[in-house]
Amino acid sequence: MLLRAETDSTKPLVTTSEGVVGPTFAADTSAFAQDGSVQGYEGSQLITLLDPAGRQVFRRRLRKADFYNVLSRDVVMVSNPERPRFIGYHAPSQTLAFLLDVGIPYSDVWQECVIVLGLDGRVRRLAASYTSNYESPDCEPRLLPDGTVLTCQELLRLNERPVNLLKPKAQLLAAFPLSDTTLCTIYQYGEYHDRPGEALGTQMDATETAGFYAPEWVEDKARRNMPNAFISSLKGRVLKAFRYNGPEGTIGYDVPRHYIRQTHTYCLLDAERGVYLIDKHNPSSVTEVPFSQMKHFQGPQRPSEMRFQVEALMAKYVFYADTAQPTQMRYQRIARLE
Numbered sequence: 001m002l003l004r005a006e007t008d009s010t011k012p013l014v015t016t017s018e019g020v021v022g023p024t025f026a027a028d029t030s031a032f033a034q035d036g037s038v039q040g041y042e043g044s045q046l047i048t049l050l051d052p053a054g055r056q057v058f059r060r061r062l063r064k065a066d067f068y069n070v071l072s073r074d075v076v077m078v079s080n081p082e083r084p085r086f087i088g089y090h091a092p093s094q095t096l097a098f099l100l101d102v103g104i105p106y107s108d109v110w111q112e113c114v115i116v117l118g119l120d121g122r123v124r125r126l127a128a129s130y131t132s133n134y135e136s137p138d139c140e141p142r143l144l145p146d147g148t149v150l151t152c153q154e155l156l157r158l159n160e161r162p163v164n165l166l167k168p169k170a171q172l173l174a175a176f177p178l179s180d181t182t183l184c185t186i187y188q189y190g191e192y193h194d195r196p197g198e199a200l201g202t203q204m205d206a207t208e209t210a211g212f213y214a215p216e217w218v219e220d221k222a223r224r225n226m227p228n229a230f231i232s233s234l235k236g237r238v239l240k241a242f243r244y245n246g247p248e249g250t251i252g253y254d255v256p257r258h259y260i261r262q263t264h265t266y267c268l269l270d271a272e273r274g275v276y277l278i279d280k281h282n283p284s285s286v287t288e289v290p291f292s293q294m295k296h297f298q299g300p301q302r303p304s305e306m307r308f309q310v311e312a313l314m315a316k317y318v319f320y321a322d323t324a325q326p327t328q329m330r331y332q333r334i335a336r337l338e
Contacts (some may be wrong), residue, residue: 002048003098005081011042013064013077021074021104038074040064043081045100047117058121070126071102071111080105084115088143093158094119097143099129109133110252114141114151127151136252138174138186147181148234155183155234163236169220170228173247174255178231178266182283185230186244186255189223192216223319231283240284246270248313258313263326269310269317277326289327305330 017036018108026032027039043064049057084098088174096117103110112129129152130136141154149156152175155163165175165185174186192215227241246269248255249253256269259280266278274290297320301307303321315335 001050001086002046003083003086003288004046004048005083006044006046007081008042008076009042012039013042014039015074015077017074018072020072020109021078022107024106025078025104038078040078043079045081045084045115047084047098047115047121049119049121052215057119060117060121060123062115062123066123066126067100067102067113070113070128071131075104075109075111076102078105079103087114087141090143090145090147093147094151095124095143095147095158096181097141097149099141103210112136112141112152113211114149116149116156125149125156127156128153134173134251136174138247138249138253138255139176142177144177144234146234150175150177150183157234160235163234171217173253176255177282178278179280181234182239183232183234184266184278184283185232186247187228188217188247189220189226189228190218191220193218231278231286240286242276242286242288244268244276245273246272246276254313256310256317258308258310260306260321260326262306262323263321265326267308267310267319271312271314271317275310275319275329287327289329291331294329294331297332 014037017038021038023029023032025038025040029039045062048059051057064076079102082101084100088097096118098115100113100115101110102113110133114127114129115126118124129141137152141152142150144150157163160222166172167187169191170187170189172185175183175186177183194215196320225243227243228306229242229244230238231240232238247255258267260267265281266280268276274288277287279285301320304322304324306323307318307320309316309325310320313334318332318334320330
């Protein structure tokens with residue numbers, strides 16, 4: 001397989017900034033404040049599949065215009081084309097999946113798109129993974145064993161309607177598989193409100209590549225104690241719902257967690273409260289083990305204990321769990337040095 005990205009500097013493209021692309025890319029610097037016009041150049045991704053003998057099976061070229069209805073048009077237009085990344089192949093459906101990063105040059109503003117191709121090279125689906133890395137969930141797009149594609153906004157099912165992972169008046173913080181047939185999704189409830197007097201693209205100087213717009217997140221207090229974590233089948237059927245307040249993050253979100261292979265258990269950390277244990281083979285079984293129920297670790301490690309650690313934003317947590325009774329734990333909190 002050959003994966004390439006190309007730019008054609010002989011073909012300029014012009015559009016209107018939606019407020020994030022800055023005046024560095026102005027089509028006319030003197031007029032940017034009035035019309036917001038920005039300029040980029042034509043670019044494309046070229047995906048070529050070869051058979052074992054080196055013969056071409058297909059060649060698919062995707063141009064910037066193919067992504068205008070999936071990602072932000074202005075970001076796509078000024079971006080420097082990136083090579084797509086191969087993320088999986090499903091033989092029964094002859095499906096290939098790729099991941100493409102699209103961003104504003106010289107900035108840390110990025111979006112992400114999933115590309116799904118058939119073995120004949122035809123585009124089966126282009127879908128956004130996230131449209132702002134500042135609010136991106138803890139999620140890695142992937143092609144699952146049954147052919148389902150996790151895009152981080154939806155589950156693309158073979159010959160079925162997609163399963164939407166987004167909820168009204170809520171933000172998706174994480175979406176990750178627990179097994180070949182189950183998925184964990186985590187949300188915060190509320191919505192973004194514009195800050196008074198703040199508008200997209202205001203007060204950017206001529207050297208800025210991107211404008212930063214920070215609307216205010218307003219929590220829905222009425223749902224503060226409602227379940228916000230869901231374990232579901234890949235068809236969207238909820239198997240278990242519970243409350244989990246552990247997501248962290250500054251740019252994008254992260255759920256501190258560890259998979260304990262000895263017991264086939266996922267351990268989700270809530271740095272304020274404790275841990276949640278999810279049985280991989282019985283995901284409807286979720287057990288909370290609060291810190292108040294654990295003892296602080298004092299060496300040595302016992303022969304009956306298994307050791308594992310979870311990295312959080314402000315500290316590292318080391319746990320020692322009894323192999324016969326995994327909810328019996330001791331722990332250490334090791335603060336990070338600034």
